[in-house]
Amino acid sequence: MILHDVDAVVLVGGQGTRLRPLTLSCAKPLLPTAGVPFLVHLLSRLREAGVRHVVLGTSYLAETFVERFGDGASLGLELEYVSEPEPLGTGGGIRNVARRLRTPDVLVFNGDVLAGTDLVSVVGAHRAAKADVTLHLVRVPDPRAYGCVPTDEVGRVLAFLEKTEDPPSDQINAGCYVFRREVIEAIPADRPVSVERETFPSLLAAGASIRGHVDGSYWRDFGTPFDLVQGSADLVRGLAPSAALPGPAGEALVLAGAAVAPNAVVIGGTTIGAGCVVSEGARLDGALLFDQASVGAGAVVERSVLGVGARVHAGAVVRDSVIGDRAVVGERCELGSGIRIWPDVVLPACGVRFSAGV
Numbered sequence: 001m002i003l004h005d006v007d008a009v010v011l012v013g014g015q016g017t018r019l020r021p022l023t024l025s026c027a028k029p030l031l032p033t034a035g036v037p038f039l040v041h042l043l044s045r046l047r048e049a050g051v052r053h054v055v056l057g058t059s060y061l062a063e064t065f066v067e068r069f070g071d072g073a074s075l076g077l078e079l080e081y082v083s084e085p086e087p088l089g090t091g092g093g094i095r096n097v098a099r100r101l102r103t104p105d106v107l108v109f110n111g112d113v114l115a116g117t118d119l120v121s122v123v124g125a126h127r128a129a130k131a132d133v134t135l136h137l138v139r140v141p142d143p144r145a146y147g148c149v150p151t152d153e154v155g156r157v158l159a160f161l162e163k164t165e166d167p168p169s170d171q172i173n174a175g176c177y178v179f180r181r182e183v184i185e186a187i188p189a190d191r192p193v194s195v196e197r198e199t200f201p202s203l204l205a206a207g208a209s210i211r212g213h214v215d216g217s218y219w220r221d222f223g224t225p226f227d228l229v230q231g232s233a234d235l236v237r238g239l240a241p242s243a244a245l246p247g248p249a250g251e252a253l254v255l256a257g258a259a260v261a262p263n264a265v266v267i268g269g270t271t272i273g274a275g276c277v278v279s280e281g282a283r284l285d286g287a288l289l290f291d292q293a294s295v296g297a298g299a300v301v302e303r304s305v306l307g308v309g310a311r312v313h314a315g316a317v318v319r320d321s322v323i324g325d326r327a328v329v330g331e332r333c334e335l336g337s338g339i340r341i342w343p344d345v346v347l348p349a350c351g352v353r354f355s356a357g358v
């Protein structure tokens with residue numbers, strides 16, 4: 001089975017607040033990740049599985065998606081867009097695209113998740129069980145930041161507990177669902193609805209058949225700076241699944257038009273964007289450099305994002321931090337443990353150490 005007969009919906013309307021300041025100017029699914037907008041990795045997985053028709057549910061910076069992907073032909077897909085002038089939430093966003101759906105079963109994705117799961121198996125399990133909804137589930141060490149979804153011994157979903165302090169299991173909603181289209185059509189229209197807090201609990205209460213499909217393949221939500229950096233490095237090193245990596249997998253991905261000094265050390269799945277300059281003796285480990293960023297001589301950048309045109313001057317150290325577009329980290333500054341520098345901010349040369357705790 002290939003999924004020619006299954007439409008896909010991708011929810012991309014969130015504001016990406018946990019990724020500010022990067023998401024002030026760019027929607028989360030469009031952030032450069034291992035050399036291409038994050039969404040391209042997800043869409044490449046759909047195309048590989050045989051999906052042809054994809055509807056994006058947009059809201060925040062909606063027009064930027066159309067500008068970037070147009071009709072989808074360059075991705076080998078037929079892409080459509082349905083925008084919410086006021087965000088309708090995850091359930092409202094799914095309902096809002098219902099009129100564009102053409103197939104009896106519909107795959108729905110959170111637009112910030114990359115997973116290695118076999119989509120054909122998920123759809124196959126959904127059809128075999130004649131379920132109303134099938135959820136892809138994964139196990140994580142700390143389920144509190146996700147939707148906890150316990151199941152019984154045959155995979156029937158027992159509850160849906162979104163972001164609880166004391167989750168009863170480590171099994172969580174992986175952000176990929178198969179819906180019968182009628183179930184989407186029954187979601188209330190034109191008001192905000194959370195699929196996690198309202199639709200799933202009320203379907204369960206009404207006795208609907210909701211199944212979980214658990215697997216142990218690669219999975220990551222790219223919604224925080226830590227996950228964006230780590231996930232991008234996973235993609236560069238070939239550990240995360242994508243058919244859209246713009247180069248061979250390895251320790252580093254250097255895009256065309258970047259200049260890297262021969263004695264710079266560039267490792268750990270670092271991406272160096274177009275037009276970047278990395279000077280002699282710099283050390284980049286698990287770094288994500290958007291286009292036109294620069295790193296001065298002897299500077300160190302580890303597990304951090306440098307926004308478009310950001311500059312880290314000679315001898316500075318940046319660890320576990322986010323440097324906004326065009327911001328400047330002066331010579332010998334040391335930033336660590338979750339510092340976020342807003343766009344255009346200039347930290348003068350100082351030799352002073354900033355750290356957000358731990």
Ligand code: GDD
Binds near residue numbers: 113
């Ligand atoms: N169209 C639209 N409209 N999309 C939205 C809206 C909206 O109002 N709000 C959020 N989205 C999109 C986001 O852009 C994102 O792609 C997706 O819906 C999920 O939103 P997140 O903000 O990333 O949610 P989360 O990561 O806190 O939690 C969700 O994902 C987890 C797995 O990664 C939930 O579905 C959890 O249950 C789940 O475990």
Ligand code: MG
Binds near residue numbers: 112223
């Ligand atoms: Mg998320």
